[in-house]
Amino acid sequence: MSMDKATVANIARLARLKLSDDELDLYARELSGIFGWIEQLQAVDTGDAEPMSSVVERLLPEREDVVTDGGIQEDVLANAPDAAHGYYVVPKVVE
Amino acid sequence: MTSLTGLTMAAALDGLAKKEFSSAELTAAYVKAMEQARHLNAYVTETPDQALAMAQASDARRAKGEAGAMDGVPLGVKDLYCTKGVLTTAGSHILDGFTPTYESTVTQKLWDAGAVMLGKTNLDEFAMGSANITSYYGKVESPWRKAGDNRPLVPGGSSGGSAAAVAAHAAIAATGTDTGGSIRQPAAYTGIVGLKPTYGRCSRWGIIAYASSLDQAGPMTRDVTDAAIMMGVMAGFDAKDSTSVDIAVPDYRAALEGSVKGLRVGIPKEYRVEGMPAEIEQQWQQGIEWLKAAGMEPVEVSLPHTQHALATYYIIAPAEASSNLARYDGVRYGLRVEGDSLDKLYENSRAAGFGAEVKLRVLIGTYVLSAGYYDAYYLKAQKIRTLIAEDFRKAYEQCDVILTPTSPSAAFAIGEKMDDPVAMYMQDVFTVPANLAGIPGLAVPAGLSADGLPLGLQVLGKAFDEETVLKVGRVIEKAAAFSARPSFLAGE
Numbered sequence: 001m002s003m004d005k006a007t008v009a010n011i012a013r014l015a016r017l018k019l020s021d022d023e024l025d026l027y028a029r030e031l032s033g034i035f036g037w038i039e040q041l042q043a044v045d046t047g048d049a050e051p052m053s054s055v056v057e058r059l060l061p062e063r064e065d066v067v068t069d070g071g072i073q074e075d076v077l078a079n080a081p082d083a084a085h086g087y088y089v090v091p092k093v094v095e
Numbered sequence: 096m097t098s099l100t101g102l103t104m105a106a107a108l109d110g111l112a113k114k115e116f117s118s119a120e121l122t123a124a125y126v127k128a129m130e131q132a133r134h135l136n137a138y139v140t141e142t143p144d145q146a147l148a149m150a151q152a153s154d155a156r157r158a159k160g161e162a163g164a165m166d167g168v169p170l171g172v173k174d175l176y177c178t179k180g181v182l183t184t185a186g187s188h189i190l191d192g193f194t195p196t197y198e199s200t201v202t203q204k205l206w207d208a209g210a211v212m213l214g215k216t217n218l219d220e221f222a223m224g225s226a227n228i229t230s231y232y233g234k235v236e237s238p239w240r241k242a243g244d245n246r247p248l249v250p251g252g253s254s255g256g257s258a259a260a261v262a263a264h265a266a267i268a269a270t271g272t273d274t275g276g277s278i279r280q281p282a283a284y285t286g287i288v289g290l291k292p293t294y295g296r297c298s299r300w301g302i303i304a305y306a307s308s309l310d311q312a313g314p315m316t317r318d319v320t321d322a323a324i325m326m327g328v329m330a331g332f333d334a335k336d337s338t339s340v341d342i343a344v345p346d347y348r349a350a351l352e353g354s355v356k357g358l359r360v361g362i363p364k365e366y367r368v369e370g371m372p373a374e375i376e377q378q379w380q381q382g383i384e385w386l387k388a389a390g391m392e393p394v395e396v397s398l399p400h401t402q403h404a405l406a407t408y409y410i411i412a413p414a415e416a417s418s419n420l421a422r423y424d425g426v427r428y429g430l431r432v433e434g435d436s437l438d439k440l441y442e443n444s445r446a447a448g449f450g451a452e453v454k455l456r457v458l459i460g461t462y463v464l465s466a467g468y469y470d471a472y473y474l475k476a477q478k479i480r481t482l483i484a485e486d487f488r489k490a491y492e493q494c495d496v497i498l499t500p501t502s503p504s505a506a507f508a509i510g511e512k513m514d515d516p517v518a519m520y521m522q523d524v525f526t527v528p529a530n531l532a533g534i535p536g537l538a539v540p541a542g543l544s545a546d547g548l549p550l551g552l553q554v555l556g557k558a559f560d561e562e563t564v565l566k567v568g569r570v571i572e573k574a575a576a577f578s579a580r581p582s583f584l585a586g587e
Contacts, residue, residue: 008458015417015461016424016438017454018446026451027458030516034459037517038406038472044479051477054308055484055533055558056295056338063334075196081431088426093437 001035003028099124100264100586104168104321107267111157111167118157118167122150122211125169125266128585129213132265135236135583137256139174140182141214149211156209164328166209171260171269174215175222176202176312177301181212185303186220186230189448190429199301200333201270201312208328213266217256220450221420222277222305225522227255228509229452237285237506238263238581242547248506251281251522257315258285265585268316268325272302274309275408276502276526279538282315283501283551286540286579288568289315290322291526293558294533295340298333306415307338309408309530319539319569323347326561342559350562351569356390358567361494363398368503368524375500375550378542382498382552385574386567396490396497400482404528405520407483410463410476411531416453417460423448455516484532491557496567499525501551505544525553535561537568540577549579 005024008031012019019027073086082089099121102110110116126143146169153167174184177195184190198206206212219229226249227235237250237259250259254271258281261269271278273291282289290313297312304310314325327348332341362383367376383393425431425444432443449457463472490497502522512518529536534555541552552571556564 011458011462011465014465015457016421016441016445017449017457018442019454023454027455030455031458031462034409034516038409041403041406041410041475041479042471044400044403044475044482046475046478046482049478049481049485051474052481052484053477054338055531056340058340060337061334061341072196078196079193079428081425081429090426091434091437091440 001032001039003031003035098586100128103317104165104267104324107168108165112162118150118153118211119147121167122146122169124586125213128265131585132260132263132583135238135259135263136233137216137235137260137263137265138171138214139184139186139217139232139256142181142212145181146211146213149206153209153211163207163209165205165324167211168209168267169211169213170205171213171216171257171266172202173218173254173257173270173272175218175272175303176270177303178202178212178215181215183215183303184232186218186232187448187450187453188231188430189423189445193428197301200298200335201302201329204328204331205270216260216269219253219255220453221303221416222253222272222274223416223452223456224252225276225280225519226512227252227281228513229450231450234509235259236509238583239285239506239548240582244546246508248548249284249509251284251506253277254315255281258282258287261285261287261315261317262581263583263585268314268321270312270329271315272310272312273530274305274412275530276523278313278315279526279536279551279553280502280522282538283540283549284506286549286577286581287315287317288319288322288540289313289538290326290561290565291529291536292326292330292561293535295338296330296535296559296561298331298336298339300333300335304419306412307419308415309412319565319572320348320351322537323351323565340559345562347562347565350566353566354390355386355567355570357392358496358563359392359394359494360386360567361396361490361497362393363396363401363490363497363499365398365401366499366525371503374544375503378550378552379498379500382541382571385571386498388574389570394494396493398486398490398528400479400486401528403479404483404531405524407476407479408527408531409459409520410472411480413456413460414464414473415460417457417464420453420457480531483528487532487534495557495563497555499553499555501525501538501553505546505548505550529555534558535564537564539568539571539575541571541575542577543579
């Protein structure tokens, strides 16, 4: 399978990655190689196999729906590149 | 007398118990060893002051007769584990300055058992790599050299800093994480022991996620006994990780004493991969002979879908990674590169913060999860994963453990295999299936290549049967009597 630059640019936009023109070329080449190799999977007969999302063969545990943590606003914001008045600071989103 | 840094964890604990030396003395020796080993770039952050304070606290506990299972033992911690108040980088620029306000469950268990933190070990960025060449903090060098060749070698990856530190005696042991072989492959390359436990055996809480359905924490140690000791401390249920499993943690060290007579060892016929060097095949045959000599019975087993495991892994792991790494947005932590809009801020921060291999895997993952490709790639891979797990389930009807080589070659030079991602990915061909199936795997050093580099054997076991895996690993260790040492050893 060959992946063109336009496809890579589209995936990069979905992933919120800004890529240079050189990077688009590089990743088009590398992704084409990788997906060419991955193509082998299409030939595998999976019959009625169920898709596996976890190897843990039990239901997720349940607990009482109560607050177990909190009151740690300072901890939560401690690593923010920009914070003010107890909030993360981001560029203006609404005009 | 062996130098303090030459002792295994078991021997060090013995010496501490007999008051032959203090943890403060042992830790001081390791702080010096860590300095001597700096050219390997095994540590991203050294924490000598914290180490010495923890060692003094350990000595005080021991004096009161309150020593824990690993009291006073100096460890390296892979820099993927969040450590309260200590810079945690995941080997990535995007986590610049990230200092967790909490401690991962597994490291907390280690400190509760009395262990001492020497520092945070280097790794491939976000644990993505097989050579430890993708870290923002620079590549890690193996302490080993090929005979008659002074080119630096890779330590393997992604837990390459942990492997190099343990092999070079710049830590007694270290924590690793294993998503597709990241404990076992570097252990094999550097001649140490590495255990990937069953998925769910150790808590993942506070460990920076790469691929959540595959990631497991595990020990990297000088020998199998040390792995058993450390495993007993790291394992256990944690309510904060919904995939951690609530079953009792056995006494792994006691399990080493049991007999292996009559156990059946499965030899998967599909693991004779094309182009595998003869010395890897010979080492594997030697391993089978050792286990036979100990009274085990070899049986041929078939794992027909494992030939597709690597390609399956390179859909599932990047898919989960692209989702997990969506949180690095320049807003909540780490690096921020401003932009005119929120989207531009995201795009700029992620472009500057992620390295080339991480970007590649985020692109793969985003693509296989995107509309129109999800069924063809991601869903297909999940179905093949079911078949791979089913192969192991059937194989374990005929055998108790499975023996394979750990990796298809010995360590390679820094700079090799870098142009072709698929050639690099092939390093994990024998280790990836265990992650997809969630079963435990142990890498044990077994011999040397013609070039004088370590070769490892891998023991795979049934889910939650780390005891048998360790017991069989100990048999291989005794038979192999692996005593080769790397070209560089700190503290000697």
